[in-house]
Amino acid sequence: MTMQGVIPVVNTFFGAQVDSTSATFVVFGVPFDKTSTYRQGAKQGPAAIRAASQAIESYCLQEEIAADAALLPIADIGDVNIESGTVQSMLRGVESVVSQIIQSERIPVLLGGEHTLTLAAVRALPRDIVLLQFDAHMDLRDKFNGQEFSHACVQRRIVEQLGPDHLIQIGIRAVSKEEIEYANKQEITFYTCNAIRKEGATTIAHRINDAIPPGPPIYISIDMDVLDPAYAPAVGNPEAGGLTTSELLTILGVIAPRAMIFDITEVAPQYDQGITAIAAARIVTSFLCLQAKRRGLGQ
Ligand code: MN
Ligand code: MN
Numbered sequence: 001m002t003m004q005g006v007i008p009v010v011n012t013f014f015g016a017q018v019d020s021t022s023a024t025f026v027v028f029g030v031p032f033d034k035t036s037t038y039r040q041g042a043k044q045g046p047a048a049i050r051a052a053s054q055a056i057e058s059y060c061l062q063e064e065i066a067a068d069a070a071l072l073p074i075a076d077i078g079d080v081n082i083e084s085g086t087v088q089s090m091l092r093g094v095e096s097v098v099s100q101i102i103q104s105e106r107i108p109v110l111l112g113g114e115h116t117l118t119l120a121a122v123r124a125l126p127r128d129i130v131l132l133q134f135d136a137h138m139d140l141r142d143k144f145n146g147q148e149f150s151h152a153c154v155q156r157r158i159v160e161q162l163g164p165d166h167l168i169q170i171g172i173r174a175v176s177k178e179e180i181e182y183a184n185k186q187e188i189t190f191y192t193c194n195a196i197r198k199e200g201a202t203t204i205a206h207r208i209n210d211a212i213p214p215g216p217p218i219y220i221s222i223d224m225d226v227l228d229p230a231y232a233p234a235v236g237n238p239e240a241g242g243l244t245t246s247e248l249l250t251i252l253g254v255i256a257p258r259a260m261i262f263d264i265t266e267v268a269p270q271y272d273q274g275i276t277a278i279a280a281a282r283i284v285t286s287f288l289c290l291q292a293k294r295r296g297l298g299q
Contacts, residue, residue, distance in 0.1 A: 003028075003077050005096050009046075012076035013053045013111070013284070014069060023075035024297065025288055026101045030080050030113035032090045033268070035150040036236045041268030046079060046111040048269035048277035049284065056281055060289035062249060067289040072297055074288065087116060087149045094120035098261070107291065109284060112265030114236065115139060115151040118221045121261060122158050128216040131158060132208065132255065134170045134248065135223035136239040138190070140179040151236070151266070156182070164188045168208060170251065171196065171226035174239040193242055201247040205254035217260040220252070220287070224266045224280055234276035235266045245279050249286055256287050257294040 006028055008018050013027045020026050029046025036042060058070035080093040094110070098121045101108040110117060115135070122129065133139070133155060140159070144152035159167055164186035173193040175183075183190060189211070196204050212218065225235040228242035256262075267280050291297075 003097060003100050005081050005093050006078040007081050008078040009050070009076070011047070011050050011054070013050050014058060014074060015054065016074040016076040018075060018077060020075035020077055020104070020106065022073055023106060024073040024295065025075070025107045025109055025291070027074060027076040027109040027111065028078060028080060028097055029111045030090065030094055030117045032082055032117065033114045033236070034085065034090075035087055035116055035147060036114050037145060037150070037152060039236050039268055039271065041270050042112055042114045042236055042266050044269050045113055045265070045267035045277075048267060048274070049111050049264070049280045050076070052274060052277040052281035053285070056278060056285065058285060060286060062253060062286055062289070065289045065293045067292045067297070069285045069288045069292070072288055072292050090117065091120040091123075091149065095123045098124035108261045109287070110263035111284070112263060112267070115221075115223050115265040116149060116154050117265065118263055119149070119154050119157050121263060122161065122219070125219065125261065126217060127162060129162065129166060129219050130212050130216050131162070131167050131219045131221060132170060133167060133221050133223070134226040136171060136174045136225045136242055137223070137237065138169060138172060138175050138179040138183060140182050141176065142178070159186060159188065170208070171243050173241050196243065196247060201250040202254070205251040208251070209254050209258075212258075218255065218258045220256060220259045220262045222264045222283060224264065224276060227279065232276040232279055234269050234271035236268050237266075245282070248283065252283070252286060253290065256290040259287070259291070262287050
């Protein structure tokens with residue numbers, strides 16, 4: 001089937017086909033970083049993650065998955081066509097592509113791009129969705145640099161749309177007073193990096209999983225700055241004291257099988273020698289394999 005509003009790319013994720021007709025997972029890129037406030041470059045993220053995917057093993061052994069991501073029914077339909085280059089046109093484009101993928105009962109996998117894209121995807125999803133946001137930051141500012149649609153405000157806009165009990169934040173360690181006051185007032189659930197380090201990733205993962213009743217669909221959104229800059233230095237807003245890649249994969253091992261949509265954002269590849277894009281490609285691959293196990297694919 002043909003998806004409207006995307007431009008095909010030559011180097012796809014894992015060399016996947018462009019046609020989504022027989023795909024369960026539909027990958028697409030969002031090369032946009034206009035509202036980035038510290039270090040721009042996330043618009044190069046999709047290409048860097050795709051390039052890294054060509055260089056890693058597609059087979060997964062994590063959590064006894066034993067699946068080969070390269071054998072899964074994946075399509076990479078290309079990048080969203082962001083016509084005017086404005087944040088509003090990016091939001092419209094992403095919402096439209098996610099809608100088409102969801103309506104055809106496939107799993108969207110978004111490669112960012114700045115984190116603002118998550119708002120657009122949420123707009124295309126059922127209202128009972130539960131968003132698991134992996135991030136050093138809360139992204140709960142009302143406005144940032146005078147803008148209300150920005151990567152620093154994206155979760156605030158999502159809470160306004162879905163309500164505070166639809167958001168769980170994981171890996172938090174860098175907040176403003178405004179954000180923590182808002183989060184406490186709205187009773188938003190969040191797990192700091194310290195709490196995860198103290199109690200262990202497995203314990204926290206099961207607590208999160210048990211807190212979400214069966215039923216509502218789950219959205220996993222990964223801002224790569226959730227990882228410590230030692231593991232992911234090439235992000236827009238690096239913040240020391242973060243998760244290890246292993247801790248993140250451990251948490252995903254518990255909850256990723258339940259997700260109906262996945263995004264990975266904020267890779268700004270020019271700030272390292274490829275380590276961040278390689279980590280991002282591994283995280284996407286693990287997500288695909290965890291989903292595959294649940295669906296009995298790629299064994
Ligand atoms: Mn962040
Ligand atoms: Mn973020």
